Amino acid sequence: MSMKNGQASLFNEEQQGPEAEPQSCMCVLVPYPVDKAYDYGVPDDIALVPGEYVTVPLSGREVPAVVWGDPAGDVKPGKLKSVVLKHALKPMPEVMRQFIDWVADYTMSPRGFVLKMALPVFGALEPPKPAKGYRLLSSLRAQRSNLEMDCRVADAPRNDRLKVTAQQQKVLDVLSDGVPRIAASIAREADVSAGVVKTLAGKGVLEETEIFNSAPCRKPDPHRVGPALSEDQDSTAEHLKKAVRDDKYHAALLDGVTGAGKTEVYFEAVAEALKQDKQVLILLPEIALSNAFLDRFQDRFGCAPALWHSHLATGQRKTTWRGVAEGHTKVVVGARSALFLPYQDLGLIVVDEEHEPAYKQEDGVIYHARDMAVVRAHMGGFPVVLVSATPSLETIHNAWAGRYEHLHLPDRFGGARMPEIESIDMRAKEHKPEALHFISPTLKDAITETIERGEQVLLFLNRRGYAPLTLCRSCGHRMDCPRCTAWLVEHKSSGKLQCHHCGFATRPPQHCPECSEADSFAACGPGVERIFEETKALFPDANILMLASDTAENNDVLRKMLKDIKDDKVDIIIGTQIIAKGHHFPNLTLVGVVDADLGLTGGELRAAERCYQLLHQVAGRAGRAAKKGRVMLQTFMPDHRIMKALAEGLRDPFLETEAAEREAAHMPPYSRLVGIIVSGRDEGQVVDVAKALGKSAPQEAGITTLGPAPAPFARLRGKFRYRLLVQADKNLDIQKTIAHWVGGVKTPSTVRVYIDIDPQSFL
Ligand code: ADP
Ligand code: ZN
Numbered sequence: 001m002s003m004k005n006g007q008a009s010l011f012n013e014e015q016q017g018p019e020a021e022p023q024s025c026m027c028v029l030v031p032y033p034v035d036k037a038y039d040y041g042v043p044d045d046i047a048l049v050p051g052e053y054v055t056v057p058l059s060g061r062e063v064p065a066v067v068w069g070d071p072a073g074d075v076k077p078g079k080l081k082s083v084v085l086k087h088a089l090k091p092m093p094e095v096m097r098q099f100i101d102w103v104a105d106y107t108m109s110p111r112g113f114v115l116k117m118a119l120p121v122f123g124a125l126e127p128p129k130p131a132k133g134y135r136l137l138s139s140l141r142a143q144r145s146n147l148e149m150d151c152r153v154a155d156a157p158r159n160d161r162l163k164v165t166a167q168q169q170k171v172l173d174v175l176s177d178g179v180p181r182i183a184a185s186i187a188r189e190a191d192v193s194a195g196v197v198k199t200l201a202g203k204g205v206l207e208e209t210e211i212f213n214s215a216p217c218r219k220p221d222p223h224r225v226g227p228a229l230s231e232d233q234d235s236t237a238e239h240l241k242k243a244v245r246d247d248k249y250h251a252a253l254l255d256g257v258t259g260a261g262k263t264e265v266y267f268e269a270v271a272e273a274l275k276q277d278k279q280v281l282i283l284l285p286e287i288a289l290s291n292a293f294l295d296r297f298q299d300r301f302g303c304a305p306a307l308w309h310s311h312l313a314t315g316q317r318k319t320t321w322r323g324v325a326e327g328h329t330k331v332v333v334g335a336r337s338a339l340f341l342p343y344q345d346l347g348l349i350v351v352d353e354e355h356e357p358a359y360k361q362e363d364g365v366i367y368h369a370r371d372m373a374v375v376r377a378h379m380g381g382f383p384v385v386l387v388s389a390t391p392s393l394e395t396i397h398n399a400w401a402g403r404y405e406h407l408h409l410p411d412r413f414g415g416a417r418m419p420e421i422e423s424i425d426m427r428a429k430e431h432k433p434e435a436l437h438f439i440s441p442t443l444k445d446a447i448t449e450t451i452e453r454g455e456q457v458l459l460f461l462n463r464r465g466y467a468p469l470t471l472c473r474s475c476g477h478r479m480d481c482p483r484c485t486a487w488l489v490e491h492k493s494s495g496k497l498q499c500h501h502c503g504f505a506t507r508p509p510q511h512c513p514e515c516s517e518a519d520s521f522a523a524c525g526p527g528v529e530r531i532f533e534e535t536k537a538l539f540p541d542a543n544i545l546m547l548a549s550d551t552a553e554n555n556d557v558l559r560k561m562l563k564d565i566k567d568d569k570v571d572i573i574i575g576t577q578i579i580a581k582g583h584h585f586p587n588l589t590l591v592g593v594v595d596a597d598l599g600l601t602g603g604e605l606r607a608a609e610r611c612y613q614l615l616h617q618v619a620g621r622a623g624r625a626a627k628k629g630r631v632m633l634q635t636f637m638p639d640h641r642i643m644k645a646l647a648e649g650l651r652d653p654f655l656e657t658e659a660a661e662r663e664a665a666h667m668p669p670y671s672r673l674v675g676i677i678v679s680g681r682d683e684g685q686v687v688d689v690a691k692a693l694g695k696s697a698p699q700e701a702g703i704t705t706l707g708p709a710p711a712p713f714a715r716l717r718g719k720f721r722y723r724l725l726v727q728a729d730k731n732l733d734i735q736k737t738i739a740h741w742v743g744g745v746k747t748p749s750t751v752r753v754y755i756d757i758d759p760q761s762f763l
Helices: 002-006 008-015 094-107 111-118 166-175 183-190 194-202 231-246 262-275 291-301 314-326 336-340 369-380 393-400 441-452 528-538 555-566 607-619 641-648 651-664 683-695 734-743
Strands: 024-029 038-042 053-058 061-069 131-136 206-211 250-256 279-283 306-308 331-334 346-352 383-388 405-409 420-425 456-460 469-472 489-491 496-498 521-524 544-547 572-575 588-593 630-635 672-680 703-716 719-728 751-757
Touching: 024 111, 094 111, 094 369, 094 751, 111 336, 131 166, 131 183, 131 194, 166 183, 166 194, 183 194, 194 206, 231 250, 231 262, 231 383, 231 405, 250 262, 250 369, 250 393, 262 279, 262 291, 262 346, 262 383, 279 336, 279 369, 291 331, 291 555, 306 314, 331 336, 336 369, 346 369, 369 383, 393 405, 393 651, 420 641, 441 456, 441 588, 441 630, 528 544, 528 572, 544 555, 588 607, 607 630, 607 641, 607 651, 630 641, 641 651, 672 683, 672 703, 672 734, 683 703, 683 719, 683 751, 719 734, 734 751
Parallel strands: 250 383, 250 405, 279 331, 279 346, 306 331, 346 383, 420 630, 456 572, 456 588, 544 572, 588 630
Antiparallel strands: 024 038, 024 061, 053 061, 131 206, 469 521, 489 496, 672 719, 672 751, 703 719
16 A cells, blocks of 8 residues: 555656657556556657557666557646657557456556556567577478488588488488478477587578477467256256356356366357457466366367466466467466456456455455456457356355356266365374374274275375474474564475475484473374375385475476376375365265364464365365275364265355354455554564554444454565454445555554455454
């Protein structure tokens, strides 16, 4: 908030300077944390309409920008700086600019900061530069079949026989199709070093060409036949296809058990939108983990979708951004940030796993991509499909109220049955694991039976590392992060104690820093590494694989692990939530949840909902094909309504109870929350600002303010944090009230006040 008004003045001075008097004037938004669009002069030889991408001078640099509209007229014409150039791109559509304005207002972020999300790769505005490519001389292509070739090279004497090595021959084979490639791809495809390519080029056997990367996913084929749909799937798909054909805003919740074929169904809607020549966006919570999804897309549409996530290489980002902005790229599969790409003609958004917390962005512009996707569809006048087996309470509430069409797919495809879910009461004597162990004898027996039948087991524990807490046996000292309010987590694989919040890592000390006792540390509680160790000891002959975000360090490793599971090379999988979602392992029939209560203890607003969703997802990994699945939840609270709802398959009553509790407490979705986080390195300053905010909290009817209080993470990455929580009736213009309130509190530049509309996290 302070940013929204404060930093604008920083750039205002830039407007003044002796410049030639331009003819006309436009207001232009720059992708920096400023809210205001500035007036710039437009030279005679440039014709500009709103939405045009331009380069303008700012703070002594030239920066990209977008023409936002008519000038504000607040700078004297003689003092205006001028637009430097206009880029050869289709202008950003009006609806996209309205969307950026809307998101900025709603999230209380500077508009330029939101624009930055639409313009994340500055180089993309310039016309793409060609890469140097090579192809086989056309005169050689016809005759290159022998190892020893008779080849006439440009300046070689006639009939000179060129000897090629086996390595070089591989290159010639790859290039025999006449398609030019860059040296690195030739080398990769031919499995030789790039030097071999260079040598052949030097000999004049290859010729240089220019290669332009074309936009990804230009021609997905909507007419390819997908799988034959079941009756349920077909009628659901018809609803979605009709919504696409109607070409107006429509929100649907596609609600179906895991394995119901929701993806196949929404692919039909995607095909329909492609037939209308529209662009499509499919949002996934964790794009890096979606290899299987991408393969399915390729099967269905005959080409890979364009990907959008934070790990893309710069070159890829540029071509994809341009492809989307020009309207050439038809389907983007992306993480939340893909929502802000400047689509030329978007006609459908699918939000898969709409309940996932990963859709909330917690830094920069703080927004919820699912909610903003619905807004985008509304503004653009096209359908949005929210997909889940465990819808969020917000979404189901909208469906109950009739605001979203509620489409059901109640059964697993192909007659696969839902798994049987049972709780193991860890309080009972017969279920108690041995000391310092975590797998109950009951679960152990089930594992034995399953692997003896040649089927697979998943042991789920949503905690990375070996042990979440390291304690001195002598004095009780806990090893915690010097920068955060958090314990250090022991990781045996790296031999370090790590902070999962800031990345701090250290070797375990020889002596307790508190009491100096030597070798006194004990590991408390389990992480996946510890379960792996225990499982290995219990089942020495089994093939056991551990999968966590830090063990599957890159996509190739992960791909290989998932393939090994599919190929039945693994008996027992130990995994965190990375394995819980989306995967389809036909031979996996037993899921054991090591600590089903994990996540229930925090007492956060959505703890029960989240816990239910996660356990349901994990349970959904069991018995997805012909063999029936079984799920065992190790819990100290077998009577908790979550365990009961899971065991009895009663999702809706669970959601209804949850909704009733929220309504009674006047919590979302029955009210609106706003989190205010005050953060800074100087605790005194942070407390002063937090107190000042508390004192001047709005007194209007329908608004309650709680706090300030130290945040649960009272220190994070070395900064002190205090929180306030505003609870407001839904019909209030809460942004206006908060702008007035927070704007009225003096804040030193060393303290930041973050505003989190509709917070998901309260840490
Ligand atoms: P969901 O997204 O609902 O969990 P999926 O779309 O992933 O379900 O489908 C589960 C499995 O069933 C996938 O392997 C999918 O290919 C298969 N499947 C679903 N519907 C069909 C169909 N109509 N024909 C053939 N296979 C299908
Ligand atoms: Zn830390």
